[in-house]
Amino acid sequence: MASEVETAPLVGRADTLAVLRSALLPEVAPGRTAAVFLTGESGVGKSRLLTETAVRLREAGALVLTGACLDIGDASPLHPLRQALRRLGTGPAEARDAPAVRGLLQVFDQETPGPEGAGALLERVSQGLHLVAGGRPLVLVLDDLQWVDRSTRQLLLYLLAGLGDLQLSVLTAVRTESLQGAHPLRRVLTELRRLRSVRVLDVGPLDRSGTDELAAAIVGAPLAPEAADRMWQRSGGNPFVVEELARDLRDGRDGLSDTLREVFLSRVDALPPHAHAVVQAVAAGVEPVEHWLLAQVVRLPEEELLDAVRAAVAHRLLVGADDGYRLRHRLVAEVLSEELLPAERAALHRRYAEALTSAPAELHQARLAHHWRLAGEPGRALPAAMAAAREAERLLGYAEAHRHWSVALQLASTPVAASPDGERSVAPVEVDRTELLENAAEAAHHCGEHARALDLLAELAREPAGPPACALHIRRARYLAAAGRSAPAEAEYRRALESPECTARERATAAAHLAELLLHLGRYAEAGDQARTALRLAAAVDGSASAVVLASAALGYSEAWLEDPEAGLAVMRRALETAESSGRPEDVACAYLHLAELLTGPLNILEEGVLVARRGAARVAELGLGRTWGTRLLAVATNGLFRLGQWAEAEKVVAAALRHRPSGTDAVELLLARCRLSVGYGDVEASDRDLEAVATMLAGGGARHVMPMLILRAGLAMWQGRHDLARQAVQRGLTESRSDDVIVLATLAWHGLRAEAEAHASRTVEVDPTSVRRLREVVDRVTAKSEKAGVPVRYVAEGFLALCAAELSRLDERGDPELWARSAAEWDRRSHPYPAAYSRLRQAEALLVRRSRPATAAKLLRQAHRMALALGAVPLTSEIRTLAGRARVTLEEQPAAETRPAPRPRAGAAPGGPTVDELAALTAREREVLAAVAEGLTNKEIGQRLFISERTIGVHVSHIFDKLQVRTRVQASAIFLRHHA
Structure with missing residues (x-):
């Protein structure tokens, strides 16, 4: 049974797989070789790429030998090749290879010769591989090459030199963090890079969209924005880490899994002592940690500090840049934080705070407040937090200001405690709590945290020295309005x-x-x-x-x-x-x-x-x-x-x-x-x-939004065939409305009359005479009010009134094509294609019911169809096609370059044929994205084509996977191609 890791989707590696396949199956004569060395940190997905590439190469007709090196040095010469040969021939499909395989294994079973006989052994192994290949391209896939034994290393160099008379390709994976110091493979890779037949590809972490896509596939749904941000920050895009965190999230496990903790602890423990101290210090800092600041915290001589930093970077734990040092994975900070004693952790933060205080030119109040607070010094942290909040407001960073004011409020309430060295902490400065509450509430309001702003305002009202009642009324009203109340x-x-x-x-x-x-x-x-x-x-x-x-x-x-x-x-x-x-x-x-x-x-x-x-x-x-x-x-x-x-x-x-x-x-x-x-x-x-x-x-609350919500609810219910629900939404809107907005009233009236007309046409729900009478009164009221409004207001209102008059005609059995023609013309003049297309549909329907001017009706249906297709209006397009099918009208399709996705059948309508449209659940944009995926484009390329960010493409892809119930881009592409064959 495949493990979860094996069945997790391969994300963000399509380009790398294409490069590997083309590089490893060259059209070369025997005696020529090609090799690709994949390098990258642990968990980045090198082994998965080896496996996927091996499958594709086998499908292309190559003989693939797969093995892995062991972390036991030269104790097992040629182990990966032995392992690969033993795997070969175990199934009936490889029976023809069995004699050659057994012969080559016998060569290995003989006593390994000394250095003087190594050349002869390599020659015999090469001849044996030639027999095993049997004229087929041979691909040797080796994982964990950082642990390669000397004999295997020599064999690789012998074969890559073209001395084996083989059509040979080599694909290997190497953990970059393991190639430290005088590791023999470092020199080998340096030399191999010079060969034109050898490529060294560094496999980097996933980008943000790839991380979101992989996490969503494992969890089973797209992550909430906050969870996605946290996933990205903690994982750094490392696929293994993403998968572990996503499974924990899916299964409801809190904290950090033992697997991840041990993985990162083992990597940190492998560091030299000074490098370990550097990583520990950066983990406690606020990234990026500048070099001068790190020097004052770890207190090492400059040369030793640089050596320690180099070691941490080489082990892929730190990333260095012009602005300072960062952890490659924020999870390292979580792991190391648990390993420190509270006193050790406080001491690190104290050293940071003292270093920042002693260098005013480099002073950043937010970081200073952070370190003093975690050092257990609220008295020193409070003025820094207030200064950071004011600085954020000056720079219009209201979210940051809100956070800093909230910290200041917390610090102001923190009792004085003894410092770790036994002395009393500096007492908190005298602050005006009213001022803190006022500033925190206003910052929360400005950054959109309206509920928090109201809570802080309630707390402010209880302060004896708080603002006067009138000021509180105004401020509370502003916050309530922003909250929609x-x-x-x-x-x-x-x-x-x-x-x-x-x-x-x-x-x-x-x-x-x-x-x-x-x-x-x-x-x-x-x-x-x-x-x-x-x-x-x-x-x-x-x-x-x-x-x-x-x-x-x-x-x-x-x-x-x-x-x-x-x-x-x-x-x-x-x-x-x-x-x-x-x-x-x-x-x-x-x-x-x-x-x-x-x-x-x-x-x-x-x-x-x-x-x-x-x-x-x-x-x-x-x-x-x-x-x-x-x-x-x-x-x-x-x-x-x-x-x-x-x-x-x-x-x-x-x-x-x-x-x-x-x-x-x-x-x-x-x-x-x-x-x-x-x-x-x-x-x-x-x-x-x-x-x-x-x-x-x-x-x-939120009365101003109720009417638009009810209008949308009515429109959706009609496309679902639920005319009774549409009626209820419209009637509720008429009851609750206090607005002077004649356009909103006219829109609501149109939806109500349309719902009654649809009910009459479908015979699914009885027409409600009371509702019709009430709607007629609304139309009369809107007509009277709009005559007194400005010309532009009257102009828009008249468009909806034309729709209302035409819908009323549908209640008289057949509908009036002239009224629908007038409505279409009104909306054409206003450049609103959706109601214009809808009006043409109804005009054609009225003509067909009257058996009048069928050629005109066909022309109208084609016009409406083109407009609806251009919009991507799926239900409207479906209704146009249904009517055209009944009338035997052939609709013109757009040219291939302009074709929009095929519309989904309207809910409740009779199916158009026996074929199930698997793409029906996708929106128009998702169909466009899927079409590009089927072309083999990456998320970045799709984003460039559709003028959407790469991250948004990742979200669309996740939704496509969820709706189509697939796990890979290949499966999704297959469904798309099946429907567009």
Whole structure:
């Protein structure tokens, strides 16, 4: 039975395998040789490459002899060749080789001659191998060559010199860390590198995407981002370490396995004493550890220190660079930490802290705080942690600042303890705990840790010397809004405005933030009124630039929506200029967000809106707000690209935003944007997963996101054939909506009428007259409201109203093709291909039902099919094909270079044929990635072709493996080629 290691997928080595196969089967005459020596650290996958290459060479017709050297020196001459020959001929397929094999083994069984007879022995062995090969290419595969005995080494050199009259290839693996000092193989490899027929390949660790792919294959699912990061940091990409850690993770084992611990301990124990001390010191340091700092910690003379470092690097435990030394595997630090006594560990950190303190030019407050804290000196660590937090804020590193403020809070509460030498530790400095809590809460808010910010604020409110109640109301409201809890946030802002204790500046701030919140909730008239109030209050207070920016942005959006789009847009552009002048990061981010939302939303200036959103995301990332405001801006860009029909580009934007690991309302925005794509693609599982996550996050509030969530839920339910669920989602939205957003209401009404029309057409669910009546009332209300809105708002709303009118006609048995033609034309003018394609489908359907103009219906179906294919809209494409099949309309396929993946059958629809589409579970992007995998491209090459990061390709490959239930790229490629033969 194969072991788990043997059955683990071979990841990231496709290029190396191709090189090995081509190098080891050269078209050369007998007497010519080729050799490849694989070098690399233990666990990097050399033995696995030997095994995989041997299989491929056997399949190509070569005779492969495999053996391994033993760690017992010259005690077993020619052992690997003996072992290989004994393995050969054990099966019936090799029966013809048995006489030659037995003859060669008899040569070995004779007494080994002295040095004067070595040449004769080598000649006899060479002749014996010639007989064994029988005219076939011979490949000698030897593992662990670092332990090769002298006789085998001489035989290899004899054969590689071409003296054996063989068509011979040699493939070996060597542990680099074992070639220390005067190891004889070092000199041999140096000389062999000079030969054109010899290649020495250094096998490096896996890259990040390969590490993620291997871990996901063993665990059975892609790792969470935090777990994947930890896997990468601990393993350094070493496949053996990745496999061990992944199995522990899969099986629920905590800590470090005994296998890994012993592997790394044995490698460290093999170091000379000084090198051991160097590795121990670097393991306790904050990487990279500069040479000058390491010298002060280990306290060795310079020459001895350099020798020790060289030994640690040669043993593949340290990596040296211009900026200092790092451990090749962070696991070494974990292993060595457990080997130290607490006093030894504290002493190392004390030496680091003292060295950093004595060199102020090199001082880094974060490292100083770290080492003093682990040395048991909280009094000295606290001021360093506070300085590190302020430095991080100055550099706009809010995540780091939050971490340092949290450490400072912990240190401030740490009692004074005795130092290891028996003296009292330095007493903590006097600090204002209120200041610590305020700074920690604000940093947590800025870096997206909104729940943590609220907890710290609650703790701050209990402090006797805490801020006044009005300031707490405003701050709590900001944090609640960021966490997606809109209702309690609005209540807090109103408490602040009603409080007699609020100053004029606080009132202006509260009014501006409330205007922004109302804007996000779609209550545009209230937002405009509140913004005017904020501007009036801010005009009476000096230094209220932030309030002016927020209020101006809200007012501009409100005016653009309700009254004058041009004037409102001009106000918002001025707000952005004001924000950039003030330089406050949150003001800049807010101005960019509202401008992008206005352009991609009611004004329908999509290209410019996407450009502003992406430019704004890059700008706020520079300001340290990439995880929060930057994520929201990328979500806006994704929605704009979706409407433009650029779904593949939208996927790339979503992937970039997900790397921020957003939380709260930022995460909700992004999940909704991604879900919109998944619904369009027909990826039911991914859509459900995102909608469930959004629903969970909105349990505590988040009214502004409920309507988009319900619209997506209704759209997904219709593609699943669950028209009753779609109806429930729409009716809930109509009940809960308080928004002035006529576009959202019109979208919701369309989904509701579409659900009733689908139910009527399928006869699966009875049409609900009450729901239809209510939806008609909503359409009338939207029509009346949109007439009073700005021209751009009315322009977009009219597109959805055209869809609503056409859906109502479907309830009258046949549908009105003229209404659907009008809807298609409306969406063509707006450059929204998805509803335009859908309208053409329904127009063709209405014509066919009426048995009118079949040629026009066929033309419409072909147009809709081309548009849906270009988008990758799988359910829509499937429905178009179903209707075309019933009408016997031949659809035009795109040229091969432009062909999109074949659409998946709509859930609940009748299958189109007996063949099961194994690729149906894949999204459009995953199909593109799989097509490139089938071409033999590496993740890096696929990323370059599709303009996606190598890491994202690795995630896609993991998802493909999971959905296709395969473990290797070869298996996945076979499925793809089977469907595209």
